[in-house]
Amino acid sequence: MTIKRYLAKDMNEAMTLIRYELGRDAVIISSRWIRKKGIKNLFKKKVLEVTAAAQAPSGYPSSAGSRSRELEKEVRELKEMVSLLMEEKKKSSAGEERFSSMIKQHFERMDLDDDIMKDFFRFCRKPENQPLTLQRIGGYFKNRLKGSLADIEKTGERVWAFIGPTGVGKTTTIAKLAALEALKNRKKVGLVTTDTFRIGAVEQLKTYADILHIPLEVVTTEEEMAKAMKRLKDCDRILIDSTGRNSRAKEQLQELKNLLRPIPDRSNILVVSAATRRMDLELILKNYKEIGYDYVLLTKLDETQCYGSILNISYYSGKPLCYLTTGQIVPEDIKNASMENLLEYLFMGVDA
Numbered sequence: 463m464t465i466k467r468y469l470a471k472d473m474n475e476a477m478t479l480i481r482y483e484l485g486r487d488a489v490i491i492s493s494r495w496i497r498k499k500g501i502k503n504l505f506k507k508k509v510l511e512v513t514a515a516a517q518a519p520s521g522y523p524s525s526a527g528s529r530s531r532e533l534e535k536e537v538r539e540l541k542e543m544v545s546l547l548m549e550e551k552k553k554s555s556a557g558e559e560r561f562s563s564m565i566k567q568h569f570e571r572m573d574l575d576d577d578i579m580k581d582f583f584r585f586c587r588k589p590e591n592q593p594l595t596l597q598r599i600g601g602y603f604k605n606r607l608k609g610s611l612a613d614i615e616k617t618g619e620r621v622w623a624f625i626g627p628t629g630v631g632k633t634t635t636i637a638k639l640a641a642l643e644a645l646k647n648r649k650k651v652g653l654v655t656t657d658t659f660r661i662g663a664v665e666q667l668k669t670y671a672d673i674l675h676i677p678l679e680v681v682t683t684e685e686e687m688a689k690a691m692k693r694l695k696d697c698d699r700i701l702i703d704s705t706g707r708n709s710r711a712k713e714q715l716q717e718l719k720n721l722l723r724p725i726p727d728r729s730n731i732l733v734v735s736a737a738t739r740r741m742d743l744e745l746i747l748k749n750y751k752e753i754g755y756d757y758v759l760l761t762k763l764d765e766t767q768c769y770g771s772i773l774n775i776s777y778y779s780g781k782p783l784c785y786l787t788t789g790q791i792v793p794e795d796i797k798n799a800s801m802e803n804l805l806e807y808l809f810m811g812v813d814a
């Protein structure tokens with residue numbers, strides 16, 4: 463007897479395969495819809511797994527003796543088949559347990575907020591979520607992230623102001639986006655910097671503006687901001703850089719807020735590093751509410767292995783993520799905060 467497993471898109475296709483390989487008398491032992499393994503297949507269509515068995519061609523029995531020997535052989539083979547199936551079932555439940563503790567450990571190491579962790583473990587314990595599979599857990603996080611991402615190109619305003627602590631990568635991110643908007647999306651881009659505080663800060667942005675042949679306005683007061691906006695009125699996209707501010711310095715935050723006041727059609731983007739520890743992250747997100755922000759942008763994903771900040775940031779801020787940056791190279795190292803990209807980070811290292 464031959465037992466074989468087939469993957470097909472439906473029963474029709476499976477039957478064709480089975481008839482072709484095992485012959486017309488093959489019998490179907492089991493069939494179920496499964497998803498192929500691996501993160502990439504998490505949200506793809508299921509396939510039909512069909513197990514079929516067929517009698518090996520045996521010629522024609524010629525006497526009663528040989529008929530009973532044949533029956534004996536068949537019973538033996540059937541017994542083997544049953545114990546094989548039992549064995550498989552045992553193996554798969556041991557596998558399920560191993561997977562469930564592995565995935566819990568994976569998320570425990572992520573420096574996730576306690577509330578998020580508790581909610582996740584509650585989900586893991588619920589009887590209706592057993593056995594815990596990659597699909598179920600993927601579905602859980604997909605649901606969690608649903609409200610945490612946005613296509614800022616579609617939903618945001620014409621002017622994007624980048625605010626956030628020092629050194630997180632605001633200027634570099636602006637250079638990346640300016641290049642993408644100007645070169646790839648063929649937009650008329652204008653740059654504004656209010657960062658006249660740090661030596662070399664203006665030059666840093668000026669270099670990119672020159673390479674891209676786009677205007678750069680340097681602004682230190684509200685009046686200058688209003689004038690700069692008038693000069694850039696024909697731009698489809700204006701990116702505003704600012705001095706990094708310690709989120710605990712209330713007056714500095716207020717100053718920046720005032721500087722941005724003359725721009726009504728503006729989305730504020732709070733930029734933070736993915737490597738920020740969660741206590742600090744919580745504080746930054748809270749203090750920057752003083753200025754107000756519409757989106758959050760996570761930088762330096764290449765500098766950490768701990769991607770919990772992806773979930774923490776939306777939990778603490780209640781605002782959608784718009785981009786992720788993944789290195790120092792302009793303009794390549796930036797990604798949309800799409801569901802696929804976020805899940806890929808959250809599950810990175812999970813052995814599916």
Ligand SMILES: Nc1nc2c(ncn2[C@@H]2O[C@H](COP(=O)(O)OP(=O)(O)O)[C@@H](O)[C@H]2O)c(=O)[nH]1
Pocket residue numbers: 627628629630631632633634635706761762763764765787788789790795
């Ligand atoms: N590894 C890594 N470095 C980055 C990333 N974005 C920016 N940087 C670096 O971080 C440093 C500070 O960046 P900058 O744009 O000047 O930060 P700003 O003070 O917020 O304007 C520079 O050395 C950048 O090259 C990133 O996504 N990954």
Ligand SMILES: [Mg+2]
Pocket residue numbers: 632633634657663703704706
């Ligand atoms: Mg800067």
